[in-house]
Amino acid sequence: MAIIMRAIWSLLEEQGMTTEQLVAKIEELDHMDGNPDGRMRRGPVDCPQCDSKVAPGLKKCQYCGAEVQPLDDHPLGQL
Secondary structure (H helix, E strand, C coil), X not given: CHHHHHHHHHHHHHCCCCHHHHHHHHHHXXXXXXXXXXXXXXXXXXXXXXXXXXXCCCCECCCCCCECCCCCCCCCCXX
């Protein structure tokens, strides 16, 4: 993961991004889950069929069995 991050940061620097911009983006993303702690936590999603809260990571509702879609459909959202 570290080598991937270095490669990405090198590409961003080549495009003119600054360290200040990177830090600001990290802080923005860190605050998205409501808990600025250096982690990104996924919350529960609502079941489309029975409206129950479905635990993060589950693909089906634990109550009715309906398939659920994760909140974060970003390609890196499952990291």
